[in-house]
Amino acid sequence: DTEVTQTPKHLVMGMTNKKSLKCEQHMGHRAMYWYKQKAKKPPELMFVYSYEKLSINESVPSRFSPECPNSSLLNLHLHALQPEDSALYLCASSRPGTGLGELFFGEGSRLTVL
């Protein structure tokens, strides 16, 4: 079983909806990540939080809004999405620091935008 828990596992939303993806870890990791993965493609980094502060934003459109309320939780708020935003959204955590890269991933939230 993964130690990174993501909810919901599946989400269908219209382009005018507002929804949120949630991620939780209790491994004491202080770096958390959002990745987006399209079918048959590798994951693409969206955001990185280090010690609850946003450290990397990969020029993600503002319709995606991350939030890190505490060291265990990471949210991704979704608003006015487009059908091309349909994808698997993966959350990950790790010990912060350059080059460690031993990310622990959740099972992902599969998003469909109608």
Place this chain on the structure above:
Amino acid sequence: AQKVTQAQTEISVVEKEDVTLDCVYETRDTTYYLFWYKQPPSGELVFLIRRNSFDEQNEISGRYSWNFQKSTSSFNFTITASQVVDSAVYFCALSDGNTGKLIFGQGTTLQVKP
């Protein structure tokens, strides 16, 4: 620029066969990390191994083994006596020395048939 190439898009083998997944990388960093991740149909990415650029020792873990050769910028992954449960997408990744970001290859889909 950093880059990871997994030339094999799909591989199909029969159970108990050995299979090698190729990974070639490009980087100008002198210190870097290489990784392999497994993504089963459930969706989560499972960490398999991390190797730093100063450690060229090959590693064996059960049926899995890794061959790291800096001279050819390769980090190949071999599964011995493959099993149906090994069926998954396998990603090779390189950690950017400055940011710690993971740069993924395109992935190799391995199908192990009974």
